[in-house]
Amino acid sequence: MKHFKIIFALLLSLGILSACGADGENVEKGKGNGEVTKGQSDFPLSVSDALSNKVTLEEQPKHIVSLIPSNTEILFELGLNKEIVGVSDFDNYPKEAAEKEKIGGMEFNVEKIISLNPDLVLAHESTAVSAEEGLEQLRGAGVKVYIVRDAHNFEEVYTTMENIGTLVGKKDEAESIISEMKADLESIKEKVSGVSEKKKVYIEVSPSPDIYSTGKNTFIDQMLSLVNAENVMSDQEGWIQVNQEAVIASNPDIIITTYGYYSENPKEQVMGREGWKDVSAVKNEEVHDVHSDLVTRTGPRLVEGVEEIAKSIYPELFTE
Structure with missing residues (x-):
């Protein structure tokens, strides 16, 4: 059982378990569902994240830290290589992620993140409870923290990507990626129909x-x-x-x-x-x-x- 506990901890840190509805510890979805109002793409931007925390951005983020690989992959796909200044130890895609400053794993380094002067930190609902103390320290230092909603199906993944795209001023790019994903998925479904x-x-x-x-x-x-x-x-x-x-x-x-x-x-x-x-x-x-x-x-x-x-x-x- 020890072997799986190690794997379990790793998968949890990657945002895998709850994304698959597996750990039974998901935060209850309520008013703060992390959704960004469609059409709201200009700055300043004020939104509520997955845990009902209000996040206000005065301008498009120029220095972003991602605490989980799924967020990082979305940011890179949106073309934000230059803006990404820090990623988790588990980030391995795309290859450019390896060149970014590493900020830790499940227990991220608060001081390291603050030293990167981020104007946005993207956290994730799957690990927000266990990381609450660290996230509060970041907020206390004036860092904007947005907790991305946990996605349990493809439609929720699309919403997550749209939300992140709007948050970082890349809404059009997000919609284009989503459209391509939907088209590719339909092509696969057609082949097996x-x-x-x-x-x-x-x-x-x-x-x-x-x-x-x-x-x-x-x-x-x-x-x-x-x-x-x-x-x-x-x-x-x-x-x-x-x-x-x-x-x-x-x-x-x-x-x-x-x-x-x-x-x-x-x-x-x-x-x-x-x-x-x-x-x-x-x-x-x-x-x-x-x-x-x-x-x-x-x-x-x-x-x-x-x-x-x-x-x-x-x-x-x-x-x-």
Whole structure:
């Protein structure tokens, strides 16, 4: 269990668990839903963030610190490389993120952030409670902090991107990115629309010995539905510790792992498990790995994640 707790902490710091509806500790959505009024793109700008904190920006931010990778990816996609002055230790995309000042992980360095003289810090609802003391210290130092709403589905991701775009004076760019994401997603859905017999899929997000998967009401489950596939764990909810016998009994056609970026040979790990040799996916060597960042970070690359999952399940539909 210790192994998974380490992974759990890492995923939480990346804004993954709550984005997938997994941790059961999400802040209750109320009046402060973090939505920015459409059409409100001129400065000064006054908005309420995800926790009902009022944030007023007199002018377009020129120095931005991001506390979580999903926010960072959105900012880069909006063309704000020059404006980004600090990112978390976990930020690894795009490559330019590695060149930015690192401000810490789950426990960010308040003094370091203040030294960067940001006029906007983008935090995230998934970690806002645990980071409350640090965020208050930033506010006390006169730093503007905006807590981005936790997104649980694609529509909420689009809203998040639109909100951030408006907040940083890049509303048109955000709308263009959203339109492109929607078009790409529709293209994927069209390719799989003719599937007559849905493949049964098992997604594994943490390897042995503490094996975890995702049930219903998670982003990954939604992705499987979008590509016309059946999640064999959909009878359970959220992130779940796996009973291996249950997986074997479900006999998935496809197995997809999402931990190849930190665990070597994920396919071989699954293929070599005792008792799994008669599972269809193992017998037919239909075990594939998709990078976790593509299917968990609530930002512009989510559609790429959907496509990677779709290609793993129905490769014949994506030949060009």
